[in-house]
Amino acid sequence: MTAVLLIEDDDRIRLSLVLALEDEGYAAHAVATAEEGLIEQRRVGADTVLIDLMLPGMDGFECIRQLRRTDDVPIVVISARDDTHDIVAALEAGADDYLIKPVAVKELAARLRALRRRSRTADAPALRILTFGDLELRPEAGEVRLHGAEVPVTRTEFQLLCELDDHAGQVLSREQLLQRVWGYDIGDERLVDVHVGRLRHKIEDTPGKPRHLVTVRGLGYKLQP
Amino acid sequence: MTAVLLIEDDDRIRLSLVLALEDEGYAAHAVATAEEGLIEQRRVGADTVLIDLMLPGMDGFECIRQLRRTDDVPIVVISARDDTHDIVAALEAGADDYLIKPVAVKELAARLRALRRRSRTADAPALRILTFGDLELRPEAGEVRLHGAEVPVTRTEFQLLCELDDHAGQVLSREQLLQRVWGYDIGDERLVDVHVGRLRHKIEDTPGKPRHLVTVRGLGYKLQP
DNA sequence: TCTCGGCATGACGATTTCATGACAAGACTG
DNA sequence: CAGTCTTGTCATGAAATCGTCATGCCGAGA
CATH class of the missing domain: 1.10.10.10 (Winged helix-like DNA-binding domain superfamily/Winged helix DNA-binding domain)
Incomplete structure (x- = not known):
């Protein structure tokens, strides 16, 4: 089963997303802050990370950048902000996909499958010489x-x-x-x-x-x- | 330079997208039908395919499926339809991303970069023997x-x-x-x-x-x- | 074994495909 | 602004390749 880590501060959304993901056959696991998310991902190493951008404390962008320093895990942003600027910034920070709330769970699941299909291999390439x-x-x-x-x-x-x-x-x-x-x-x-x-x-x-x-x-x- | 193949029947959109992509530093090349797209991709072998769903003749879904039978190239759908059902169907057919028209070129470019970042590691040793x-x-x-x-x-x-x-x-x-x-x-x-x-x-x-x-x-x- | 159609092969002119040197029009530099 | 570097176009010749043909072989069936 695929393990998903969800980083989302809103309790209602977090809970409903976890349930929905479990319905879709994922092993979902959620935390409320970026800091917890980093620790949790280091500890558990989920196959995919879902993350909100607006978080208390460290924001989503910074969290993505920190994750990317050590981890090649697929990252999907789920945010209420539909501004192109945010989307570009998140993708540049290292996210793989960006969904705007409210998300259709079926779409999310399909995107996760597509992303996983693409991310089969793990090793990061070194500087090319x-x-x-x-x-x-x-x-x-x-x-x-x-x-x-x-x-x-x-x-x-x-x-x-x-x-x-x-x-x-x-x-x-x-x-x-x-x-x-x-x-x-x-x-x-x-x-x-x-x-x-x-x-x-x-x-x-x-x-x-x-x-x-x-x-x-x-x-x-x-x-x- | 990255080569992109665009399959889009609307002349205006096709032209403007090609120009926009070239501005972003891509070598863009466009055709108007799915059938042409398949031939062109076999001939030229672009690094990424952009495709509309509603096309005369063979539709986008079928085109994606046919491409996927022989090619692992990243595929991004660009469609006016924002129905979850279509999005899921396109991703299931083998697409990697789905954008809804009108597209923000900056976002498209960022998504292409993200996708390419993700695909590069996977398809490196793809030489058939x-x-x-x-x-x-x-x-x-x-x-x-x-x-x-x-x-x-x-x-x-x-x-x-x-x-x-x-x-x-x-x-x-x-x-x-x-x-x-x-x-x-x-x-x-x-x-x-x-x-x-x-x-x-x-x-x-x-x-x-x-x-x-x-x-x-x-x-x-x-x-x- | 004989016969006959299908198959293999060598030769040859015509054509295609490449490599290369020359040259002129920009682009860049000091 | 003069000189240098870079770039795209062209012409030329050499070499590889193509398609056709003629010839001869071989296998299968009578």
């Missing part, structure tokens, strides 16, 4: 290194490389690359060739024999893992 | 391996192999293969023979005794599981 043999890509730093030495690449080249990197090992068609790097719907696909060529000059040692950025004839290009 | 004894087929990588070593294969050969693979174990007639790989309605069936022959040179070790790509006299070819 991707290595392909002697080629290093640091997306956050905007750096490309070959044999440890930084290689100057232009913005377009870098984006192209990142796009290929995001799908390392997969073939991306010129069309896909045009769409993703340039934002074109249609356009001259030779443009991709030209940039791939330029990139190769910089990141391949042996001309004519690309080891990283290989072309798959008739399909596109890919970055060799 | 299909194995037939010593023969390996990696559709996304555009690779064919025999005894672990990569075999260079042309596009048509690769498509032919994928098609046979999709129906592994069952016989496909030359006519079916012509239709599926070449798109011909009619044509010279010898063409299939020639390509099967070329493919065999590459993926069979013992000439004259095909172990993977078997011909069924009078019927067609099949890939032996």
